[in-house]
Ligand SMILES: Nc1ncnc2c1ncn2[C@@H]1O[C@H](COP(=O)(O)OP(=O)(O)O)[C@@H](O)[C@H]1O
């Protein structure tokens with residue numbers, strides 16, 4: 001499991017270590033899916049919200065959206081965490097809204113990072129954010145989250161999942177996809 005020298009061995013549940021950012025606007029289920037993946041695969045987990053400077057948390061708590069400038073140092077801390085995990089060679093999962101392409105470019109700069117994008121209808125998001133307890137993010141910021149969001153392009157390393165499904169279903173599908181990719185790679189290697 002993990003790394004043997006610089007060679008990455010097949011790890012927990014037949015899945016090689018990957019370095020994932022679970023992304024999407026507030027309320028899509030990033031924390032739910034990322035913790036589920038980290039638990040099932042034995043990978044490291046970091047909650048991106050915990051890396052925000054207090055000034056960002058205060059701003060969002062008071063109902064004001066963040067600007068590019070506000071997000072820059074936060075994204076750099078997220079990148080630092082990913083960089084450390086890539087060096088360690090252990091599978092790792094970070095939650096981060098990663099709303100714009102430039103943010104995603106900053107996150108994966110020089111790193112083999114992939115994104116898991118959770119898609120959820122806006123009506124569901126309102127419901128989830130209104131009912132979620134003990135979180136600083138107000139539902140009133142949802143419109144700005146949705147208008148800031150840039151859908152990842154086909155040229156970005158992204159897997160889209162349906163966040164309307166039960167989390168167990170999303171996790172099963174993702175882990176199966178990872179396994180299928182491993183099998184495909186092994187088949188190609190065997191065929192030459
Ligand atoms: N697939 C899902 N189906 C139903 N409820 C969900 C699902 N994923 C998350 N939730 C619920 O929605 C709320 C937001 O989820 P959370 O994981 O905190 O999202 P995010 O980290 O993207 O803000 C939480 O109350 C969570 O329990």
Ligand SMILES: O=C(O)[C@H](O)[C@@H](O)[C@H](O)[C@H](O)COP(=O)(O)O
Pocket residue numbers: 025026027030031049060066071097098099137145
């Ligand atoms: O870039 C941003 O505007 C924030 O990161 C935002 O997208 C994020 O959603 C909040 O930090 C709330 O946290 P949750 O996404 O966990 O609700």
